[in-house]
Every structure is written in C-alpha cells, then in structure tokens.
Amino acid sequence: MHKYIAYIIVLCLSFNLSGQNLSVKGRWNIKAGFALYKEFNEDYDVLFFIENSPIFSERRFARQPNPRIELNYGVLNWLETGAYVGFMMYRYIPAAKLLQGFFWLDPDKDFEYAYAPTFGININVHILPFFVKNPKCHWDFYVPLRYGGCYLTKWYDNKYGIPNVEIGTWDDVDAAPNGRKYRHEYCAGLGAAVYIKNIMGFYVELLGGQLSYWPELVKSPYAIRAGLTAKF
Numbered sequence: 001m002h003k004y005i006a007y008i009i010v011l012c013l014s015f016n017l018s019g020q021n022l023s024v025k026g027r028w029n030i031k032a033g034f035a036l037y038k039e040f041n042e043d044y045d046v047l048f049f050i051e052n053s054p055i056f057s058e059r060r061f062a063r064q065p066n067p068r069i070e071l072n073y074g075v076l077n078w079l080e081t082g083a084y085v086g087f088m089m090y091r092y093i094p095a096a097k098l099l100q101g102f103f104w105l106d107p108d109k110d111f112e113y114a115y116a117p118t119f120g121i122n123i124n125v126h127i128l129p130f131f132v133k134n135p136k137c138h139w140d141f142y143v144p145l146r147y148g149g150c151y152l153t154k155w156y157d158n159k160y161g162i163p164n165v166e167i168g169t170w171d172d173v174d175a176a177p178n179g180r181k182y183r184h185e186y187c188a189g190l191g192a193a194v195y196i197k198n199i200m201g202f203y204v205e206l207l208g209g210q211l212s213y214w215p216e217l218v219k220s221p222y223a224i225r226a227g228l229t230a231k232f
Helices: 002-013 044-048 054-060
Strands: 028-038 063-076 079-094 112-126 139-151 182-196 200-210 222-231
Touching: 028 079, 028 200, 063 112, 079 139, 139 200, 182 222
Parallel strands: none
Antiparallel strands: 028 063, 028 222, 063 079, 079 112, 112 139, 139 182, 182 200, 200 222
C-alpha cells in the first residue's frame, strides 16, 4: 500500500498542469459522511450460536455507525488537504457487573453503549484535473488517503471490562485486549462525487487499510463511506 501511495504522488508531480483548466486549487470542500465500522460485541445472545458459523461472527462483530464531518481545501490543482471529526458507537460491560458472572448478565440492561470521538487528517489526490479541461465539470474522482484515530471514553481498566474470549473466526485476532484508550486508523482507496448545479452533491468512497479501533480483537480491513458533499 505504501508503494501504491508513493507511485500516485510521483505520477502526479510528473505532470505539467499549466494547460489544464479544471482545478481544485483554492476550493473549499465539506463532506458529511456515514460508514459502518466493526466493533467487538460481547453479547449474551451470541452464546446461543455455534462458533465459526456466519450468524455467530455477524453478531459478535456487529457494525456500528461511524459518522463524520470533514473539511478540505485545495492547495494544488489536483490536491486537497483537510481534517475530519466524528464519533463511533460501541458496547461495553461495566467491570462491576462483569464480576458477577458473564452468564448472569442481561444484554438489554447490563450492556451499555459508549461514544468515542474520532478525528484525523485527509489527503485527496484528484484525477480529473490531469485530463479534463471543463472547469464546470460536475464530477470528482480522487484517491483518498486518511490517518486518524479515536479516543475510547470507556474501555479496559478497573471500571470497564471487555471479556477476552477466543472466538476462532476470521475476524478474531485471538489476542488479549489492552488498556490503551487512543486507537488509530489509516487507509487509502477510491472516491467519486457528483454535484448538482456544481455546488451540492453526493459522494462514495471505497477504503482499505487498518480500519479497526480494536486491532487486537477484530480485523476490519475495508469500509464504504457515503454522504453529502458541497464545494465553494
């Protein structure tokens, strides 16, 4: 992936864009997007399913909403940089209840939801400025690069427990949870947007990389993010 990113940047720098009219330089872009990220879900109901079954894995690693807002600015004809903020939902078990015994827990009463703030930086390498001369083009095609993370407000310590269970599915990494509350993510992919009247529009991104906030518990190598976008 690192070689792929480096190749794209070198390729972009090798072009002379002086003759191109389509450009994102000096342009502001704001996006409100939504994706579903995997979380580690220690749910009592999961125990009724057979390990390694699709239903077991689906319940154990349920996806939760990961919305965010990002703001980007065009620094070159083909390059945007910016930042994003958002939040992530996940479930946890208060340690005091966990000590009472896992089989005595009620998922509807004892399992609680927490919200973790997410944040990071964006780089968008736009493709069309190398080929399109129409400055009123309603399309964007770009290569998004992301690095960021989240802060788990309630996690593995003396107050909040996450049981360490060897699951044996593809998603499980079979490792013990750790107490670090800051977790990072990084990814690259392909993005596309279409604008109505060249101002408001819709976008979708296909992303691959390290997209798990619990890398010691669950694998999450890809995500699809979609939402609204505006440029001005």
